């Protein structure tokens with residue numbers, strides 16, 4: 001084994017990458033100072049050897065990578081070109097690494113199986129685990145981070161899940177003792193993530209000196225063999241120096257002593273490798289110098305070429321938010337009995353899992369007999385097996401992060417369940433900062449066809465944590481589609497469309513109407529029925545006032561409209577069905593006809609979705625209004641449990657009716 005590591009060919013390769021990485025570091029530092037389109041620079045110095053050796057142990061044709069921002073040497077050795085790296089560093093229209101949409105060193109390259117990286121320290125781990133869960137062969141998923149990143153809950157969730165399922169995840173922790181200025185004493189109890197992680201069964205832990213070529217090479221070979229043999233995940237902790245400051249906006253003299261800075265400078269893997277080559281007579285001083293000069297010249301040439309790359313066009317700023325998606329709308333309603341929304345959703349899942357073997361379902365309690373706390377996923381694990389429908393640990397970040405990661409294989413379509421929308425917040429970073437923007441941030445290199453199902457809504461005495469309506473938060477996030485069906489037929493067809501859609505879709509299901517018969521239960525649409533997103537439904541035509549609503553509120557207004565018909569009040573009810581995309585046209589056309597608009601939702605009023613619709617009407621249809629736009633919504637307080645208090649919180653039918661009448665009389 002050692003002989004292989006001493007081979008001239010291998011050593012030349014390592015030296016070449018070391019110089020490329022180190023001199024690229026210097027070049028980038030200069031480019032920032034020259035104000036060439038980029039403002040931010042992170043030095044890789046000290047982390048280069050562990051990155052290079054890790055990359056050389058993997059195969060970018062079959063393995064996958066989630067590299068940290070201090071992993072430029074890793075991606076170089078994996079196959080990223082200097083030209084591409086400088087191009088993206090300068091925020092140009094480079095082929096990979098986001099084409100100017102991300103800060104430098106947030107790597108992304110579909111051709112090398114490098115997933116799309118964000119700036120959120122720690123979010124990479126669960127995504128790597130998700131991907132490892134769906135890989136079938138002896139593939140490995142590499143994910144790296146600093147010791148600081150191991151303080152994130154996501155890291156511990158990732159160790160947990162990958163250890164439960166013995167997944168081939170290579171957690172490479174580049175431990176440089178500092179997270180910006182925060183020392184390891186302040187970061188990790190006992191100053192050792194290895195000690196913290198020992199409790200995870202099936203997790204193999206390595207601790208190496210990441211500046212020592214031979215030691216690191218040997219331990220890596222052992223770790224990779226362990227992973228290829230599917231013996232379980234590996235936590236590989238490489239001690240490295242951070243030779244320079246955290247970034248160009250940091251001055252490490254403020255928190256590191258001169259002695260420490262000097263000690264780290266001497267512990268430089270480049271210097272140590274040069275010494276190793278000479279001592280072992282693998283290369284001569286002259287040969288080493290030639291490598292350095294060649295790397296320097298290549299970087300200078302590629303920097304010149306990269307500077308000639310176009311900047312992204314201003315007009316492209318709004319491009320690639322959503323992956324274009326076309327589906328033929330078909331609505332065939334069967335002749336059988338009416339079915340509930342609960343059954344409709346269950347059938348939609350079964351049909352789409354039959355249609356596409358890449359659809360997988362997971363979440364808390366969704367498998368094995370239980371089939372979800374509301375029974376929506378009942379029978380799926382029995383019918384499709386535990387690989388396609390499985391229980392997750394009780395961790396929402398795990399659910400959403402893993403689903404996001406799975407899609408980097410360019411085929412898996414996760415349909416996940418968040419048991420109650422109220423608990424989405426525990427996974428919100430993965431949803432908002434990660435999943436939603438990957439298509440945009442990767443400049444279209446990756447899309448994430450994840451459906452996030454969330455039972456939501458109140459009127460069930462569910463208190464503050466089983467009643468929330470979170471749509472206004474979700475609609476504010478670019479890159480998410482937001483669907484809220486009001487009846488069983490729409491629910492089935494919309495969920496089937498959501499699963500076909502290549503973009504992330506949050507599918508909000510009102511739990512109070514899962515089993516509701518009157519109004520909500522409908523005849524079942526056929527297997528081939530799909531409803532287009534962005535098409536509101538005019539539930540009832542009317543002439544006196546338009547009421548825009550969604551979810552369970554549609555049922556409420558329908559009841560009120562029937563009642564008010566006897567009083568000669570004619571209400572036009574618009575059920576939005578999807579909030580993103582929003583069917584503005586149907587709302588505006590209705591307002592043009594009735595000249596009065598009431599928006600009803602069970603979410604809070606302040607900054608609720610009604611404010612958005614109201615503004616749209618002010619901006620685009622003001623002249624058609626005969627009265628101010630009215631919003632009926634919940635109080636701006638947490639949702640109280642007592643029925644009396646809950647009734648005060650949510651809009652009630654008599655109150656809605658009164659507001660409609662007032663608007664008609666205006």
Ligand SMILES: Cc1ncc(C[n+]2csc(CCOP(=O)(O)OP(=O)(O)O)c2C)c(N)n1
Nearest residue numbers: 070119120121146147148149176178179180
């Ligand atoms: C979730 C999150 N919090 C804070 C930051 C700001 N931040 C960026 S890097 C960093 C330090 C990370 O330290 P470590 O993981 O040890 O990596 P190193 O920079 O030392 O290589 C911090 C706090 C961030 N990007 N993401």
Ligand SMILES: [Mg+2]
Nearest residue numbers: 146147178179
């Ligand atoms: Mg660190």
